[in-house]
Amino acid sequence: MNIKELKIKGKKYKLPIFLPDATLGIVRSLDNRALKEVGTRGVVVNTYHLNDTPGTDILKKFASVETRSLQQRPSLCRSGIKNFMNFDGLVVSDSGGWQVFSLIKRHGEGGEITDEGVKFNIGGEKNKQLGIFTPEDSIRIQFEIGADILICLDDFTGANDSEEKIKESVKRTILWAKRTRVEFDKIIKEKKLTDKTRPLLFAVIQGGWSRKWRKYCAEELLKIGFDGYGYGGYMVNEKGELDEEMSKYIAELIPDEFPKFALGVGKPWDIARCYEFGWDIFDCVLPTRDGRHQRLYNFKNDNTNEAEANEARLIKRSDSGALSLASSESHFAEATRDKLEVIQGKFNNIKNLDLKNPDNYEFLYISRGKFATDSNPIGLDCDCFTCQNYSRAYVHHLFKIKDMLAHRLAVIHNLRVYNRAIEELSFVTPPMLGTVDAE
RNA sequence: GGGGGAGUGGUCUAAUGGUAGGACAGCAGACUGUAAAUCUGUGCAUUGGGGUUCGAAUCCCUACUCCCCCU
Numbered sequence: 001m002n003i004k005e006l007k008i009k010g011k012k013y014k015l016p017i018f019l020p021d022a023t024l025g026i027v028r029s030l031d032n033r034a035l036k037e038v039g040t041r042g043v044v045v046n047t048y049h050l051n052d053t054p055g056t057d058i059l060k061k062f063a064s065v066e067t068r069s070l071q072q073r074p075s076l077c078r079s080g081i082k083n084f085m086n087f088d089g090l091v092v093s094d095s096g097g098w099q100v101f102s103l104i105k106r107h108g109e110g111g112e113i114t115d116e117g118v119k120f121n122i123g124g125e126k127n128k129q130l131g132i133f134t135p136e137d138s139i140r141i142q143f144e145i146g147a148d149i150l151i152c153l154d155d156f157t158g159a160n161d162s163e164e165k166i167k168e169s170v171k172r173t174i175l176w177a178k179r180t181r182v183e184f185d186k187i188i189k190e191k192k193l194t195d196k197t198r199p200l201l202f203a204v205i206q207g208g209w210s211r212k213w214r215k216y217c218a219e220e221l222l223k224i225g226f227d228g229y230g231y232g233g234y235m236v237n238e239k240g241e242l243d244e245e246m247s248k249y250i251a252e253l254i255p256d257e258f259p260k261f262a263l264g265v266g267k268p269w270d271i272a273r274c275y276e277f278g279w280d281i282f283d284c285v286l287p288t289r290d291g292r293h294q295r296l297y298n299f300k301n302d303n304t305n306e307a308e309a310n311e312a313r314l315i316k317r318s319d320s321g322a323l324s325l326a327s328s329e330s331h332f333a334e335a336t337r338d339k340l341e342v343i344q345g346k347f348n349n350i351k352n353l354d355l356k357n358p359d360n361y362e363f364l365y366i367s368r369g370k371f372a373t374d375s376n377p378i379g380l381d382c383d384c385f386t387c388q389n390y391s392r393a394y395v396h397h398l399f400k401i402k403d404m405l406a407h408r409l410a411v412i413h414n415l416r417v418y419n420r421a422i423e424e425l426s427f428v429t430p431p432m433l434g435t436v437d438a439e
Numbered sequence: 440g441g442g443g444g445a446g447u448g449g450u451c452u453a454a455u456g457g458u459a460g461g462a463c464a465g466c467a468g469a470c471u472g473u474a475a476a477u478c479u480g481u482g483c484a485u486u487g488g489g490g491u492u493c494g495a496a497u498c499c500c501u502a503c504u505c506c507c508c509c510u
Contacts, residue, residue, distance in 0.1 A: 023473050044472065098472045151472075204472080228443085236471060263472035269470085285473045292476050369465060399476090400464095408477060 002282055003426060006090070010196055015091050015259065015280035018271065018422045019044045019290055024053065025085050027415075028194045029407040030286055032087050037385055038412055039419035042090025042148075044283040045081055047141050048133075055145035059084055063146055079146025092283070093147035094155045094263075095138045097204065097232070098148050101156030113155060115172060118128055135176040136183040139201075143187050149200045149261075151230065153179040159234045166208045173206045173232070174220045197229035200227035202261055205250055208233055214246070218253035228259035231279065235265050242270040244277075251278035266296065268421045275406050275425050288433040291410035294399055296364040297417040298379045299350050349381075355421050364392070366410065368410035370395040382417035385409075 002204070004015040020027045020035075022043035027035060035043075050059065059080035081091055100118045105109035112119045117134030118207055138153040155172040184201050203226040207214035221229060231250055236242055247262070251274070254260055262279035271282050287297065353360050363372070364378060376397060378389035385393065386409040398406035 003454090021473060026478085028473085037464080049473085059444060092472090094472050097473085101472095103474070154472095156472090196443095205443080230472075239472070261472085266471050284471055285475090287472055289473065289475065291475085293478090294476090295443080295468095295470085363468095365468085373453095402476075404476075 002196055005257070005279075006200075008090070008200055009090040009198070010278040011090075011148075013041060014054060014421055014426060016271075016275050016426050017041055017090070017281055018418050019090065019092060019283040020418075021046075021203045021280065021283055021285045022085070022087075023169055024049050024212075025081060027411070028292065029404060029411050030415075032085065034385070034408070034412055035087065035089075039423065040089065040415060042092065044092045044094055045089065045145065046094050046096065046099070047138055047145065047148060047183070048096030050081070050093075050145055051096075051141050054084075056080075056141055059146065060144050062117070063144075080144065082422050087292045090220045091147040092149040092163065092281075093145050093151065094151040095151040095204075096133065097154040097156055098264075099155075100133075101158070112408075113162075113172075116177060117153075137182050139183050140187065143191075143199075147199060149228070150184070152177045152201070152203045152226075154204040154206055157206040157233045159208065159237070163210060163213075165211050166206075166210050169206050169208075170213045170217045173204065173217060174224075177203045177221055177226075178224055178363070181226070200229040200259075202230050204230040204232040204263065205253070206232040209246070211246075211249060215253060216251065221253070226258075228261055228281075229254045230261040230263045231265070232263060235262065235274075236270070238405055240267070242273060244273060247274055247279065248277040254278070267358070268361060268418055269356050269358045270417075271347055272421060272425060276356070282422075287414035288411050291412075292407045292408075294365060294367045295340075295368050296378050296410055296413050298362045298364060299353060299361045299381070299417065299420075300360050301350065301353060301381060324413065350420065350424055353424075355424060366392065367399045368398050378413050379417065382413065383420075384413050386413045387414075 006015055006017070010403050011222040019042045020040060023046040025045055027040070027043060030038075050056070061080075061081035062083040070320060078088075079091075081093075082088065085091075096118075099171055100111075100113060103120075104113060104118070117132045117137065133153075135153040139150060142150040153174075153176050154175065155169040157169040163167070180203075181201070188198050203221040203224070205217045206219060207217045217230070231247065236245055242265075246266075251260055257276065258300075259281055260279045261281040261283075262271075262274045264284055265274055265279070266284055267284050267286065273286075274282070280334065290297070336366060366378070373390040374392035374396070376392055379387050390409060395409050398409065
């Protein structure tokens with residue numbers, strides 16, 4: 001099997017990859033160690049939000065900071081945002097296109113979108129003078145943030161827009177992409193960046209429900225030329241169901257040598273489906289937000305039952321002892337180890353699971369009363385920190401008393417589920433097991 | 440033994456003669472390039488009995504339970 005790779009600033013990232021959203025420079029409630037342990041290789045930050053807080057002056061300062069923090073390792077790949085977060089993985093900066101849509105189009109509060117750019121009447125609370133936000137602003141700010149992949153400011157096509165509106169948003173998205181390309185190249189030249197030191201630039205394909213305009217948008221963006229392409233707009237309908245036809249269609253509009261970024265996707269099973277269609281970069285707020293909102297993801301593995309899973313954990317817990325005994329030719333330990341292997345083979349194994357089928361997942365609404373006394377871990381077969389250390393009852397309790405550790409434990413688990421699915425799709429060995437996939 | 444006070448869903452609490460409402464807990468959900476530790480829906484109650492009244496959680500009588508004070 002051919003594994004696609006993303007090469008940026010001398011680093012390689014195997015695809016597919018799932019990037020949790022760290023909108024404000026933080027995957028909420030997680031520190032960089034937890035991120036790493038959960039198998040996260042990259043995150044998405046947001047240009048609009050970071051420009052507001054903390055602002056690029058601060059990020060620029062961090063771009064050249066001497067690595068004084070205890071854990072910071074000097075690296076060529078470091079940048080303002082990476083030093084600030086002390087995060088060494090892939091960082092994508094989203095343009096703010098979504099916020100344009102969300103704040104102005106969806107919520108209809110102040111602001112105006114013209115070909116020139118976006119006029120914010122409200123701006124961020126801290127930054128009322130923001131005024132107009134142009135594609136050039138967005139890309140310049142993204143350089144200051146210092147991400148690896150920058151994204152063109154685009155004009156979001158709404159789910160139910162008329163063809164006239166679709167045309168407008170597509171034309172504007174193309175116009176803005178052109179201007180972004182020019183500005184990007186200008187900055188590359190100014191900064192004397194080379195193909196080995198520059199970030200990548202992605203454009204976003206808009207066009208809503210219209211195949212015609214999606215096609216037109218993709219073709220025009222390809223003519224301009226970018227390092228990768230994104231799927232813009234909504235990929236799901238009001239019921240949250242993936243538009244498979246459209247996601248397949250758009251993926252096919254982009255030649256396979258380009259990375260294809262399905263922005264905002266999605267449910268784990270939709271990621272698995274989209275991967276099959278050719279999309280290979282994903283980001284979504286669901287695992288983190290759902291975690292905070294007390295909805296936990298599990299694989300539904302028919303092989304798992306509580307008794308056996310418990311046994312596996314008990315054996316595992318005495319793991320070190322058992323193994324040392326094993327080496328000293330104890331038959332008992334030998335048997336225990338065999339048993340562990342059998343059970344683990346059965347559990348830590350989603351290989352036989354059709355990851356594209358929603359029926360193979362389940363939600364745990366952890367705040368429900370029935371979990372108050374449940375001593376099982378959240379996922380019977382889960383290898384995450386939360387499941388290796390805490391019971392459903394305890395996580396339930398933490399949510400009840402509103403302790404923020406609840407968020408952290410929930411988010412850790414959800415992200416681990418997402419990453420296990422991704423790892424299964426790609427056969428990527430998770431870094432936590434000893435292999436670092438970025439060179 | 441005497442005096443006083445109080446009893447409203449699982450819990451806390453509104454309604455002082457006029458549609459028993461809210462919060463939390465319960466149950467069922469939503470969230471898709473994060474203005475979201477958020478939001479939605481829903482089940483469940485006037486301590487029992489009697490009386491006054493067109494109408495009672497509310498006023499009266501009584502029983503029960505609890506609390507406080509006195510002895």
